[in-house]
Amino acid sequence: xxxxxxxxxxxxxxxxxxxxxxxxxxxxxxxxxxxxxxxxxxxxxxxxxxxxxxxxxxxxxxxxxxxxxxxxxxxxxxxxxxxxxxxxxxxxxxxxxxxxxxxxxxxxxxxxxxxxxxxxxxxxxxxxxxxxxxxxxxxxxxxxxxxxxxxxxxxxxxxxxxxxxxxxxxxxxxxxxxxxxxxxxxxxxxxxxxxxxxxxxxxxxxxxxxxxxxxxxxxxxxxxxxxxxxxxxxxxxxxxxxxxxxxxxxxxxxxxxxxxxxxxxxxxxxxxxxxxxxxxxxxxxxxxxxxxxxxxxxxxxxxxxxxxxxxxxxxxxxxxxxxxxxxxxxxxxxxxxxxxxxxxxxxxxxxxxxxxxxxxxxxxxxxxxxx
Amino acid sequence: xxxxxxxxxxxxxxxxxxxxxxxxxxxxxxxxxxxxxxxxxxxxxxxxxxxxxxxxxxxxxxxxxxxxxxxxxxxxxxxxxxxxxxxxxxxxxxxxxxxxxxxxxxxxxxxxxxxxxxxxxxxxxxxxxxxxxxxxxxxxxxxxxxxxxxxxxxxxxxxxxxxxxxxxxxxxxxxxxxxxxxxxxxxx
Numbered sequence: 001x002x003x004x005x006x007x008x009x010x011x012x013x014x015x016x017x018x019x020x021x022x023x024x025x026x027x028x029x030x031x032x033x034x035x036x037x038x039x040x041x042x043x044x045x046x047x048x049x050x051x052x053x054x055x056x057x058x059x060x061x062x063x064x065x066x067x068x069x070x071x072x073x074x075x076x077x078x079x080x081x082x083x084x085x086x087x088x089x090x091x092x093x094x095x096x097x098x099x100x101x102x103x104x105x106x107x108x109x110x111x112x113x114x115x116x117x118x119x120x121x122x123x124x125x126x127x128x129x130x131x132x133x134x135x136x137x138x139x140x141x142x143x144x145x146x147x148x149x150x151x152x153x154x155x156x157x158x159x160x161x162x163x164x165x166x167x168x169x170x171x172x173x174x175x176x177x178x179x180x181x182x183x184x185x186x187x188x189x190x191x192x193x194x195x196x197x198x199x200x201x202x203x204x205x206x207x208x209x210x211x212x213x214x215x216x217x218x219x220x221x222x223x224x225x226x227x228x229x230x231x232x233x234x235x236x237x238x239x240x241x242x243x244x245x246x247x248x249x250x251x252x253x254x255x256x257x258x259x260x261x262x263x264x265x266x267x268x269x270x271x272x273x274x275x276x277x278x279x280x281x282x283x284x285x286x287x288x289x290x291x292x293x294x295x296x297x298x299x300x301x302x303x304x305x306x307x308x309x310x311x312x313x314x315x316x317x318x319x320x321x322x323x324x325x326x327x328x329x330x331x332x333x334x335x336x337x338x339x340x341x342x343x344x345x346x347x348x349x350x351x352x353x354x355x356x357x358x359x360x361x362x363x364x365x366x367x368x369x370x371x
Numbered sequence: 372x373x374x375x376x377x378x379x380x381x382x383x384x385x386x387x388x389x390x391x392x393x394x395x396x397x398x399x400x401x402x403x404x405x406x407x408x409x410x411x412x413x414x415x416x417x418x419x420x421x422x423x424x425x426x427x428x429x430x431x432x433x434x435x436x437x438x439x440x441x442x443x444x445x446x447x448x449x450x451x452x453x454x455x456x457x458x459x460x461x462x463x464x465x466x467x468x469x470x471x472x473x474x475x476x477x478x479x480x481x482x483x484x485x486x487x488x489x490x491x492x493x494x495x496x497x498x499x500x501x502x503x504x505x506x507x508x509x510x511x512x513x514x515x516x517x518x519x520x521x522x523x524x525x526x527x528x529x530x531x532x533x534x535x536x537x538x539x540x541x542x543x544x545x546x547x548x549x550x551x552x553x554x555x556x557x558x559x
Contacts, residue, residue: 006407007406007407007409007410008406010410011406011531012527012531015527015528015530015531016523016524016527018527018530019523019524019526019527019530020523022501022508022526023508023519023522023523024507024508024509024519042414042417042418043410043413043414045377045417046380046410046413046414046417047410049373049377049380049381049385050381050385050534050538051530051531051534052373052381053381053385053537054530054533054534054537054538055502055530055533057479057483057537058483058502058530058533058537059502060479060480060483061480061483061484061487061498061502061503061533062502062503063480064480064484064487064503065499065503065504070504071504071514073495073496073499073500076488076495077488079481079484277373277378278373278378279375279378
């Protein structure tokens with residue numbers, strides 16, 4: 001057998017398995033067959049891991065979809081990248097780009113190549129910077145209420161809520177629970193007689209769940225599920241991973257679609273869990289850290305001995321006009337303090353007056369350099 | 372379903388694929404065997420990591436590559452005129468010629484976009500709807516008026532090309548569609 005086709009064949013088979021698994025009609029027999037294939041050779045396993053990782057990483061392509069109307073597939077080369085030979089030398093350092101979200105990233109990359117945006121889709125709504133928190137709160141959008149006038153009689157209905165960048169909103173649910181949404185977040189709420197289900201599409205939310213033993217309250221994030229009965233906890237989504245902090249009662253975290261009870265992670269009050277793909281790390285933060293982690297609910301960001309790069313990333317969550325550290329030498333400066341999350345100016349003024357840092361204000365961005 | 376070892380492999384070894392493949396292409400006389408070599412190197416690294424994880428994954432990967440090539444040359448009955456060189460002597464070249472470059476988010480997106488654009492029309496549409504818009508296989512099939520099986524096989528095909536962009540082209544040279552099947556690693 002020609003060995004080089006062999007490795008190509010293995011790769012093709014791995015990709016087919018993966019596509020089949022993602023396809024929808026996946027059952028236990030398929031799973032058993034796949035596992036047998038994976039176990040029969042290390043080369044098989046590696047090829048599958050490689051394709052699976054490529055799929056995860058290719059999620060970055062979603063940035064290309066920002067600003068494109070749903071159902072429209074843009075033409076080739078519509079992205080406005082410089083040709084490969086002439087890549088701009090002045091690329092923003094990695095951490096800066098990473099902190100940008102989809103629309104801003106694409107806006108930064110492409111000038112006018114994307115199709116004009118229609119006003120019909122909520123994905124395009126980008127409000128100007130908010131001057132006051134009240135306006136920001138008012139900008140909470142109720143994206144859609146399904147089932148229309150029949151909702152009162154229906155057994156189940158879905159409501160979607162979304163906050164813009166810089167906004168903070170509290171959403172009372174009909175079961176008596178309350179959800180507080182942080183900046184740039186979106187949830188779908190579905191309350192049925194058997195289950196209370198919230199899907200967290202993006203961002204961060206704090207849940208105060210009213211007790212109802214017969215009707216679990218679940219939060220779904222990608223392939224993960226957080227289950228509560230009556231408790232208080234926050235969930236922050238970062239790509240497909242989550243950070244869960246419990247302040248009262250307890251919750252369970254599991255991967256959706258697994259019936260395996262052993263795969264559940266139990267999280268008690270005062271604990272924080274972070275997931276990384278399939279792994280879960282549990283920590284018991286000190287009370288000051290808990291306060292820091294939840295301070296956003298009152299409109300504040302608290303830093304304690306925080307690296308400037310992390311502080312900037314945190315601030316950037318709340319503003320469409322992003323701050324960039326242009327000089328790595330200052331990225332590690334430690335800072336502390338309490339700031340209003342919408343008040344980047346106070347933060348910048350402090351940086352300028354208290355540290356050897358220059359603040360350059362541009363119309364679309366703010367640059368920090370070493371003085 | 373990934374084991375801890377799989378995770379380790381994905382985060383510590385796969386990111387060096389681009390550098391590794393360019394290195395293999397440079398030193399191995401038969402470029403048609405590069406994909407196969409890469410596979411064997413991966414298998415060796417993975418199997419050794421079962422007993423103990425190397426402290427420096429990148430150095431270990433390249434040491435494994437050199438050992439494997441040396442073994443093959445020794446076992447081979449064919450003598451390649453070009454390959455009489457000692458692979459150890461190429462040691463220093465690895466870092467010098469291809470310094471490790473962690474792709475910035477922007478570069479990675481650009482590589483992905485280029486690979487995405489190199490896909491056939493059908494394949495490109497499938498990848499867009501499945502990965503960017505997040506439609507299910509069934510919805511994608513309905514939208515594009517394809518059979519579900521076709522959506523599945525196009526996705527598998529697209530993924531292989533995207534994988535090259537993700538791991539294999541740190542210098543921004545994405546695989547072009549035409550070259551995909553036969554000459555995957557003949558980067559200019």
